[in-house]
Amino acid sequence: MGRSPCCDENGLKKGPWTPEEDQKLMEYIQKHGHGSWRALPRLAGLNRCGKSCRLRWTNYLRPDIKRGKFTQEEEQTILQLHSVLGNKWSAIAKHLPGRTDNEIKNFWNTHLKKKLIQMGFDPMTHRPRTDFFAALPQLIALANLRQLVEQRPWDDHTARIQVEAVQAAKLQCLQNLLQSAASIATSPSSSSINTNTIPSDLEQIGLLSPPQMSSLSTLPSPSFLESISGQDIAAAGQLPDIQIPSSFFEQQPTSNDANQHSDFTPKSSVEGENGTPKTLLLSENSLPPLTDFPISNLGDACGASSCDGSSIPFPSWPELFDEQFICEFV
């Protein structure tokens, strides 16, 4: 065991690779294979450590590397695998030919994680986040503090201010949800997918929702899990419920679609009683169903952000947004 001393050696070049260095490395590996990475730089005439050479080769120079944007299918696969495997980038990469673990990791950190957060999902647990609601008391306290700062006496308005703060928070939450759905639907990367054309295997791997979960996905199917090595599953420990909203992948209506549905209405794909997928169109007055939040096993696969004990249980829609509020919002 012990740390590799190679990168600690002095006089070895660091930083970006030059085309000449790339050329040397490629030519050497194509001729001789990489063999011992430690010996390779010397043999190839490179003033780099073996680790740096290995990284450059595996992440950039390897001929089978697929470059360019991640496809919708790849994105879905990453999300699905991440919900099962967590940050096991190399394990995830094995299921995405031509993609490196580093690339997937970067893609996750710069795109997918943000998307999930925007959607109100914890990127670690793939469950609805509760932190926003946990912040409600702070918002109320802020409203109260402002009143104090302004030296206004506590009067009958205090209660009203509190109510307004809660209303504002609710409004912001709802706007966030709708904006997230809209922004995802309008993102170029999502333009190639259509709920009606999602291949059946995506349903099989649990990316489409079962009836009871409405817009939320559930556990991956056995067939999907079988495609992952037993070792991976074992490493992942207990399998979490996967709740990527199906609207995550949905498409901005095309210009034609937009004519048909002039105002954006989040769609959820659900299965009919006979198992046939059908599309659920949410009306202006309906809301994404979040009442299926599985509090029962919440603690099993918690990440840091929502399971630190400070969070409050995720409230149901009727609890959170009363009818009057919804009408006001609409």
Add this chain to the structure above:
DNA sequence: AAGAATCCCAACCGCAAGTTG
């Protein structure tokens, strides 16, 4: 037009597991 802010990704760092003698 220019400076600030943000995004993005190649590359580095350090840890740990595997291998070898």
Add this chain to the structure above:
DNA sequence: GCAACTTGCGGTTGGGATTCT
């Protein structure tokens, strides 16, 4: 069994590119 060495992995960062103000 032990220590040295090698490899693989995940987290983090530096800085160029892009977007915003």
